[in-house]
Amino acid sequence: MSQPPGPTRFVASHAAHNDWRVALQRALDTLLHDARVATVHAFERTGETLEFSLGLCYLTDHFAVEAEHILAALQHRLPGVHWAGTVGVGVLASGAEHFDEAALALMLAPLPRRSFRVFSGRQPLRAYSGDFHPHTALVHADGRTPDLQELLPELAERTTGGYLFGGLTASRGRSVQIADAVFDGGGLSGVAFAAEIGVVSRVTQGCRPIGPRRVVSRVQDNLVLSLDGRAALDCAMADLGLPPDMAFEPVAQALANTLAGVHPAEDDGAQEEGDFGADMLVRHIVGMDPGAGLVAIADADAVTKGASLVFCRRDPQTALADLQRAAHEIRDALVDSGRVALGAVYVSCSGRGQRHFGAPAAESGVIRDVLGDLPMVGFFAGGEIARNRLYGYTGVLTVFTAPAGRSGAPR
Known part of the structure; x- marks a missing residue:
C-alpha cells in the first residue's frame, strides 16, 4: 500500500556582502529557486498549487539602516507574502552563521493564511480575532521597551498555548523590527500561529x-x-x-x-x-x-x-552538549508524535556564537548534525524569549511540524 505524500518543507537562504543589494539578490536567487522546486514537486504529488504566504527576514545590524529598502524589495519580488523579522549582531541558517558582518537570512513558509497573523504595535495581537485563535507566537522585542518583563506574560495569555519563542533585537546602531512594515520605536512584534501549526521548542542554557x-x-x-x-x-x-x-x-x-x-x-x-x-x-x-x-x-x-x-x-563544551540534548529531544518528540519537521527558528544569545565556542557555525552545525539539513533561520539576540519569560545567554530552538502523511502545507 502506497504512503500518502508528505508535507512541504519551508525554504530558507542566507548571504553576506557589504552591499545589501548584492546580499539580498544572492539570498533571493536561492530562495526563489528552492520555492519553485518545492511548488513543482507539491503539484506533482498532490495536484494542488502551493502558496508561500509567510516570510521571515533577519538582518545583521550592518543592514539596519537599509531595513526599509530591504523590506520594500522583498515585497516587490514576493507580493502577497507577509514578512516578520528583526536585527541581530549576527544571523544564522542551517549549518551557517554570519557574525559581526553584513548579512541576512530569509525563510518562506507555505502556510494557510488563516493559520497565522503578523502583529505589532500598529496591529496588536488579540486573543480572538474573527475565526483566528492564536496558539503560539514568534516574538521580536526591543529591550528598551518599558515593563517588558510584564508584557511577555500578558502577550502569552492572549494565546491558547501560552507559549512564546523569539528574542530581543541586538544592534550596535539602529534597532528595528519587521512586521509587514519597519518599526524602530520599541515594543513587540512577530507572528502568531493557530493550533494547526505544530511547534516543538526547547531552551538550552548550557x-x-x-x-x-x-x-x-x-x-x-x-x-x-x-x-x-x-x-x-x-x-x-x-x-x-x-x-x-x-x-x-x-x-x-x-x-x-x-x-x-x-x-x-x-x-x-x-x-x-x-x-x-x-x-x-x-x-x-x-x-x-x-x-x-x-x-x-x-x-x-x-x-x-x-x-x-x-x-x-557555563562553558563551551557544556553549552554545545546541552544544545545537542535539546535537538535530540525535539527529534525524539517528532518520532513519538508521528510528525515531521518543516523548518526551524533558532535564537541564540549574542554572547554565544563564534566568540564563545571558538569555531564558526558551532551551534548551527550541532543542530544540523541532529536534525539534518532542515531549513532554518535565526539571529543572535540581546535576550531570548521562551514561554512567557526573558532569558539571557541561552538558545531557543523551535521547529515547525506537521503530520508525516499529510500532503501540501498544513491546512
Whole structure:
C-alpha cells in the first residue's frame, strides 16, 4: 500500500556582502529557486498549487539602516507574502552563521493564511480575532521597551498555548523590527500561529550545576539572604568548594564566574510530554555581603521565597552538549508524535556564537548534525524569549511540524 505524500518543507537562504543589494539578490536567487522546486514537486504529488504566504527576514545590524529598502524589495519580488523579522549582531541558517558582518537570512513558509497573523504595535495581537485563535507566537522585542518583563506574560495569555519563542533585537546602531512594515520605536512584534501549526521548542542554557538544588528561604528584591535556612553566601561557598575563612577577593572572583539557576516557586514543571521543555532562569551573581551572608542576583523578579536555586557554571563544551540534548529531544518528540519537521527558528544569545565556542557555525552545525539539513533561520539576540519569560545567554530552538502523511502545507 502506497504512503500518502508528505508535507512541504519551508525554504530558507542566507548571504553576506557589504552591499545589501548584492546580499539580498544572492539570498533571493536561492530562495526563489528552492520555492519553485518545492511548488513543482507539491503539484506533482498532490495536484494542488502551493502558496508561500509567510516570510521571515533577519538582518545583521550592518543592514539596519537599509531595513526599509530591504523590506520594500522583498515585497516587490514576493507580493502577497507577509514578512516578520528583526536585527541581530549576527544571523544564522542551517549549518551557517554570519557574525559581526553584513548579512541576512530569509525563510518562506507555505502556510494557510488563516493559520497565522503578523502583529505589532500598529496591529496588536488579540486573543480572538474573527475565526483566528492564536496558539503560539514568534516574538521580536526591543529591550528598551518599558515593563517588558510584564508584557511577555500578558502577550502569552492572549494565546491558547501560552507559549512564546523569539528574542530581543541586538544592534550596535539602529534597532528595528519587521512586521509587514519597519518599526524602530520599541515594543513587540512577530507572528502568531493557530493550533494547526505544530511547534516543538526547547531552551538550552548550557550550564553545569555545581551544587544541589536549594530552596530560597529569605529574599529581598534581588538579594538572596538564605537558602535552605542557611546564609546564602555560606551555601555558595560550600557548593564552590571554598573554605569558609577565604579572603574576600578570591571569593568575589569565584562568584563572578558563577551563575544562579532559578525555578520560580509557582513553576511546578508540569507540561505536556513532548511539547515544550521545562526550563530555568539563569542569572549572573552581581555581588555579595560577607557580613550579612547574602548573594545578589542580577534580576529582582527572578528570585522569590520558595523558589529553588542551583549554582552553576557555563562553558563551551557544556553549552554545545546541552544544545545537542535539546535537538535530540525535539527529534525524539517528532518520532513519538508521528510528525515531521518543516523548518526551524533558532535564537541564540549574542554572547554565544563564534566568540564563545571558538569555531564558526558551532551551534548551527550541532543542530544540523541532529536534525539534518532542515531549513532554518535565526539571529543572535540581546535576550531570548521562551514561554512567557526573558532569558539571557541561552538558545531557543523551535521547529515547525506537521503530520508525516499529510500532503501540501498544513491546512
